[in-house]
Amino acid sequence: MIAPAETQSLDEAALGTACADLLANGGRMQMAWGYKPSGEGRVDVCYLAAPGPKRPFVVWRVRDEGSIPSLAQQSPLLGWYEREITDLLGVQFRDHPEPLPLVLHRGARATCPPLDPEFPGRAMDFEHVLPDLPAVSGADVQLLPFGPVRADVVESARFFFFYVGEHILHYQPQLFFKHRGLEKRFEGRDPIHAVVLAERVSGVGSVAHALGYCEAVEAACGVEAPQRARRLRVLVAELERVYNHLHYLGHLADTTTLKVGQAQGRLLEEQAKQINARLTGSRLLRGVFIPGGVRRDLDPDREFIRWVGALQRDTDRYVHALERTTSFRDRLHDAGVLDRQTAFDQGATGPVERASGLDRDLRRDHPYAGYADTELQVPVQQAGDAYARFRVRVAELNASFEVILRLLPGLSRASGLRAAVTGRPGGEGLGWAESPRGALYYAVHFDGQGRLARVKIKSPSFSNWRVFPYTVHESNMMDYAINEASFGLTIAGCDR
Amino acid sequence: MATWTWLGLRLGSATTRWPRPDGDDGQSGLLGMPRFHPQHCKSACRECVDVCPTAAITQAPSDSDTNILIDYGRCVVCQLCTEVCPSGALSPSEDWAFGTPERTDLQWRKATDSAAGQRLKARIAMFRRSLHIRHVDAGSCNGCESELQALNNPFYNLHRLGIFFTPSPRFADLLLVTGPVTAPMREPLLNTYQAMPEPRLVMATGTCAVSGGISGDGYNTGRGLDGVLPVNLYLPGCPPNPAAVIEGLLVLLERMPARVKGGRLER
Numbered sequence: 195m196i197a198p199a200e201t202q203s204l205d206e207a208a209l210g211t212a213c214a215d216l217l218a219n220g221g222r223m224q225m226a227w228g229y230k231p232s233g234e235g236r237v238d239v240c241y242l243a244a245p246g247p248k249r250p251f252v253v254w255r256v257r258d259e260g261s262i263p264s265l266a267q268q269s270p271l272l273g274w275y276e277r278e279i280t281d282l283l284g285v286q287f288r289d290h291p292e293p294l295p296l297v298l299h300r301g302a303r304a305t306c307p308p309l310d311p312e313f314p315g316r317a318m319d320f321e322h323v324l325p326d327l328p329a330v331s332g333a334d335v336q337l338l339p340f341g342p343v344r345a346d347v348v349e350s351a352r353f354f355f356f357y358v359g360e361h362i363l364h365y366q367p368q369l370f371f372k373h374r375g376l377e378k379r380f381e382g383r384d385p386i387h388a389v390v391l392a393e394r395v396s397g398v399g400s401v402a403h404a405l406g407y408c409e410a411v412e413a414a415c416g417v418e419a420p421q422r423a424r425r426l427r428v429l430v431a432e433l434e435r436v437y438n439h440l441h442y443l444g445h446l447a448d449t450t451t452l453k454v455g456q457a458q459g460r461l462l463e464e465q466a467k468q469i470n471a472r473l474t475g476s477r478l479l480r481g482v483f484i485p486g487g488v489r490r491d492l493d494p495d496r497e498f499i500r501w502v503g504a505l506q507r508d509t510d511r512y513v514h515a516l517e518r519t520t521s522f523r524d525r526l527h528d529a530g531v532l533d534r535q536t537a538f539d540q541g542a543t544g545p546v547e548r549a550s551g552l553d554r555d556l557r558r559d560h561p562y563a564g565y566a567d568t569e570l571q572v573p574v575q576q577a578g579d580a581y582a583r584f585r586v587r588v589a590e591l592n593a594s595f596e597v598i599l600r601l602l603p604g605l606s607r608a609s610g611l612r613a614a615v616t617g618r619p620g621g622e623g624l625g626w627a628e629s630p631r632g633a634l635y636y637a638v639h640f641d642g643q644g645r646l647a648r649v650k651i652k653s654p655s656f657s658n659w660r661v662f663p664y665t666v667h668e669s670n671m672m673d674y675a676i677n678e679a680s681f682g683l684t685i686a687g688c689d690r
Numbered sequence: 691m692a693t694w695t696w697l698g699l700r701l702g703s704a705t706t707r708w709p710r711p712d713g714d715d716g717q718s719g720l721l722g723m724p725r726f727h728p729q730h731c732k733s734a735c736r737e738c739v740d741v742c743p744t745a746a747i748t749q750a751p752s753d754s755d756t757n758i759l760i761d762y763g764r765c766v767v768c769q770l771c772t773e774v775c776p777s778g779a780l781s782p783s784e785d786w787a788f789g790t791p792e793r794t795d796l797q798w799r800k801a802t803d804s805a806a807g808q809r810l811k812a813r814i815a816m817f818r819r820s821l822h823i824r825h826v827d828a829g830s831c832n833g834c835e836s837e838l839q840a841l842n843n844p845f846y847n848l849h850r851l852g853i854f855f856t857p858s859p860r861f862a863d864l865l866l867v868t869g870p871v872t873a874p875m876r877e878p879l880l881n882t883y884q885a886m887p888e889p890r891l892v893m894a895t896g897t898c899a900v901s902g903g904i905s906g907d908g909y910n911t912g913r914g915l916d917g918v919l920p921v922n923l924y925l926p927g928c929p930p931n932p933a934a935v936i937e938g939l940l941v942l943l944e945r946m947p948a949r950v951k952g953g954r955l956e957r
Contacts, residue, residue, distance in 0.1 A: 299873075315909075316909070317873065320876075322877050343859075343881075344857075350826070350828070370874070372829045373872060374829055374872060375910045376908075387743065397830070397835070452694065457844050460842070460843035461843055464845045471718065472718055473719070480767075519694070686830060686831045687832075
């Protein structure tokens with residue numbers, strides 16, 4: 195039982211029907227992962243399904259008896275998860291539309307899949323090999339490989355552009371240069387202090403990762419954090435959204451060559467990070483959460499309220515200036531359009547899906563931490579272009595300020611900060627959080643001693659990187675940087 | 691466009707005067723490396739050794755004069771040791787400016803005689819004023835990048851110090867590396883270094899690049915830069931904040947003295 199999700203053991207033959215029924219009834223697949231318990235010869239593949247808003251998650255558990263039918267034709271977003279399970283655990287999926295390595299590059303040579311308990315604890319051999327590229331040919335078609343070392347201070351990834359003049363015919367990102375094998379590093383650890391690892395999966399998502407991880411461990415152990423701790427989790431999670439969305443606006447202004455706009459966005463982000471440090475001791479808000487609650491009390495005093503209030507006013511003024519700038523708006527309208535169906539099928543999440551008309555938000559639909567008693571506006575736009583993604587983020591930024599300032603008076607000191615948690619032998623749990631970039635999941639499995647045996651991490655950028663190329667094909671080079679900025683992607687969380 | 695001209699003029703300069711003495715470093719409240727007070731350390735206790743996620747704290751051999759050994763080059767600033775220590779031997783501190791040319795100066799030791807700076811002087815006398823940096827992400831969590839990107843925000847305004855990021859390794863004096871060096875990034879990293887003209891410097895930024903941190907020594911990762919490239923400055927931190935990066939760069943340029951000696955920050 196992967197608490198709190200309803201867990202069903204399925205035969206592989208029943209998988210296709212279950213998926214078809216789910217989709218026909220308005221549900222959506224969320225993720226899939228594999229787990230090979232130590233001492234057992236076979237891998238369990240788990241699928242996380244969301245039947246609909248406010249309805250509990252369901253996990254389908256399928257035992258690998260040699261191979262499993264691919265669901266990627268029915269639910270395309272599962273394609274990447276299946277490829278990852280093949281890379282890391284050696285499970286074969288029948289009739290997969292893209293049977294290619296994903297997380298491990300083609301040059302990685304392993305005698306045994308790395309998440310297999312039998313894997314010898316040393317680095318794999320590695321040789322540089324170019325990835326498979328589609329055959330795009332024709333008069334004047336050029337191929338531009340860009341990266342993994344690119345201009346400016348950015349994360350490593352390689353992008354292949356097939357283009358004619360300004361026109362991009364086909365775009366293929368190659369990710370996972372930064373794959374650190376973090377899921378494996380949780381194995382054998384004590385579940386309490388491993389939160390430090392979760393905080394370091396994606397630096398600018400430290401809070402959401404810690405939160406998803408803590409909620410998963412708490413679910414597996416049947417523990418609930420005290421009320422003050424749950425409220426503090428909301429406060430810190432919204433502070434993470436604030437500095438991330440401010441970064442986003444500054445970056446978007448940069449790509450539209452609005453220099454003062456860029457500088458002002460970056461300055462507001464800096465101010466947000468300095469507020470973070472004063473409240474928590476960490477600019478990235480690390481070191482606050484732990485399974486069972488929070489590690490220490492936070493004191494959002496009157497000065498804190500004054501800082502946040504000032505930041506909100508300055509942000510408001512900044513956003514109005516952006517909105518008044520026609521050269522900025524013109525570059526965003528109709529850039530990188532993502533239609534609703536593609537967003538749904540390919541698994542778009544967070545502000546990206548909400549800008550394409552999909553009204554989903556884990557904070558409202560599957561409340562966690564202290565969100566059940568938090569009033570929240572979920573902005574949705576229909577156009578699916580870069581401007582819609584900008585509008586959604588701006589509205590979320592406002593909503594986050596509101597949540598923070600409304601939350602503070604109700605922070606009762608009556609309850610404790612931390613409930614006792616001990617790893618439950620054989621326990622399994624699922625946790626989630628709506629990070630600034632969208633839905634994030636953690637699945638944890640304990641071994642017989644109550645230590646971590648398997649931790650699956652699904653970060654929102656893993657989902658949105660899969661979607662992003664659909665908005666780049668048949669677009670033009672001049673819009674590329676703006677479109678990429680409008681998605682607000684990170685690579686560390688995706689690559690892990 | 692008048693909107694932005696007016697806004698910029700009205701808001702004025704936001705840049706700190708730091709590292710001048712009358713400037714604000716912007717790191718108020720920020721927690722740095724835990725400080726070690728050996729006189730409070732109890733001999734039979736292993737709490738910090740057991741809780742440290744990166745083996746930055748280890749049990750000392752029986753003939754040493756302290757119970758534990760601390761390597762700040764492995765510290766991810768998680769503060770767990772300061773929470774479990776029953777005797778106050780490890781306490782939270784604001785010591786975040788941990789950039790040093792000598793790897794051994796990141797290890798705590800009783801005596802603080804150090805040859806820091808001498809090796810540096812011989813190599814880089816020609817980079818005193820301006821410096822151009824090529825950054826390579828060799829598998830970071832993006833925390834370091836978030837702080838490196840902040841260097842050019844109006845508060846720190848790195849340009850005022852004559853230090854610039856450059857897209858091309860051909861124009862770079864310094865290779866600034868983050869991350870534990872993943873298998874797929876090793877070759878691009880070495881190629882970038884090879885493309886740089888001599889003389890060239892290397893800075894290991896963040897605990898992952900210094901020692902592997904929480905992500906080093908895995909099935910797809912190395913142990914940071916040691917053994918991969920010659921390192922001129924080690925800057926642990928998880929992540930190092932922008933002021934710590936600036937101080938590290940100024941130490942490298944000999945515009946500030948190296949303050950880390952024997953795992954302690956001289957004040």
